[in-house]
Amino acid sequence: MVRARKTRLADVAARAGVSRTTASYILNGRSGEMRLSDDAVARVRAAAVELDYRPNRAARSLRTSQTRTVGLVSDSVASGHFASRMLTGASAAARESDHVLLIGETDGDPLVERLLVEQMLDQGVDGIVYATLRHREVAVPAALRQTRTVLLNCADPASGLPAVVPDEHGGGRRAADLVAGVAGPVVVVGDDHEQGTHAGAMRLAGLEEQLAARGREVADVLRCDWSVAGAREAVTSWWGTGVRNGALVCMNDRVAMGVYQALTAREAAIPGAFAVVSFDGSELATWLTPALTSVALPFAELGATAVRLLLDPPPGASRTVRLEMPVVHGGSVPASAAVTR
Numbered sequence: 001m002v003r004a005r006k007t008r009l010a011d012v013a014a015r016a017g018v019s020r021t022t023a024s025y026i027l028n029g030r031s032g033e034m035r036l037s038d039d040a041v042a043r044v045r046a047a048a049v050e051l052d053y054r055p056n057r058a059a060r061s062l063r064t065s066q067t068r069t070v071g072l073v074s075d076s077v078a079s080g081h082f083a084s085r086m087l088t089g090a091s092a093a094a095r096e097s098d099h100v101l102l103i104g105e106t107d108g109d110p111l112v113e114r115l116l117v118e119q120m121l122d123q124g125v126d127g128i129v130y131a132t133l134r135h136r137e138v139a140v141p142a143a144l145r146q147t148r149t150v151l152l153n154c155a156d157p158a159s160g161l162p163a164v165v166p167d168e169h170g171g172g173r174r175a176a177d178l179v180a181g182v183a184g185p186v187v188v189v190g191d192d193h194e195q196g197t198h199a200g201a202m203r204l205a206g207l208e209e210q211l212a213a214r215g216r217e218v219a220d221v222l223r224c225d226w227s228v229a230g231a232r233e234a235v236t237s238w239w240g241t242g243v244r245n246g247a248l249v250c251m252n253d254r255v256a257m258g259v260y261q262a263l264t265a266r267e268a269a270i271p272g273a274f275a276v277v278s279f280d281g282s283e284l285a286t287w288l289t290p291a292l293t294s295v296a297l298p299f300a301e302l303g304a305t306a307v308r309l310l311l312d313p314p315p316g317a318s319r320t321v322r323l324e325m326p327v328v329h330g331g332s333v334p335a336s337a338a339v340t341r
Helices: 009-016 020-027 038-050 057-064 085-096 110-122 142-146 168-179 199-213 228-241 253-265 283-287 299-311
Strands: 069-074 100-105 128-137 149-155 163-166 186-189 218-222 246-250 274-280 293-296 320-323
Touching: 009 020, 009 038, 020 038, 069 085, 069 110, 069 299, 085 100, 085 149, 085 299, 100 110, 110 128, 110 142, 128 199, 128 299, 149 299, 163 168, 163 299, 168 199, 168 246, 168 274, 168 293, 186 199, 186 228, 186 253, 199 218, 218 228, 228 253, 246 253, 253 274, 253 283, 274 283, 299 320
Parallel strands: 069 100, 069 128, 128 149, 149 163, 163 320, 186 218, 186 246, 246 274, 274 293
Antiparallel strands: none
């Protein structure tokens, strides 16, 4: 059986009517260096598609000392439907720079983590993004301190590595603005038991700070884990205090679902009796009735920003990049309650 000859760069150049050098510059994303016309760029790219041309990355890496690959090591990001958007954003940003994203998940096993990092470094990746499902403090493997690395959704103060994280404190301030005009007490539902996590404490700090600026305060914190059942039980117990109106600020969308269940069982209207605000901005927020107002985690943007910072760090860039958490408006807060800045 005779194998079909692999398409060469010279074939693409001939089909497009340009020199091999010109075709190489265009396909390597360097057309601007030769001031090539848009027409030439379009012809070369079309010819590459028509001929199913695939560059020899191994040969390219020998010439440029780059493999055009980026490694991403995470604990359990890939297996989480919502957080996996970080991978979507990271992969898209890698493609923008003509890189391929190689993903490895450790499930929190330190041995697996070390082996994954070593394997990626042995393959000569151009850098590694180290990501976590929950925004928390970490201690990265020693090998990552010796190579180009950006942390995603986590921080390692001891290493001084650059990090891309959500602005949890700012998110808390936005939640405060949403409920500052609600009559009745402001009550937080959910706290963060896991040592080293940042989200809960930073959200609460931002909420309290902004409420104080509005002449309000957090009246109570209903402590429970960040789950539907935990929140439902916490609000059910709290109902005995006799409070029948106010604002409930939930630490994530699953907590909000438990709050909805507890209030609905007691025929407490949302948002008539209680305004409800949450954090995450997951699909769950749109499934509830009324749709939940939530301060969203910009997962895709986090992933994309981490890869761009890894491959093309701007001069003088901050070691920690904090991305704004936007508000996704639903019907769980009266429009008249929000206070504009």
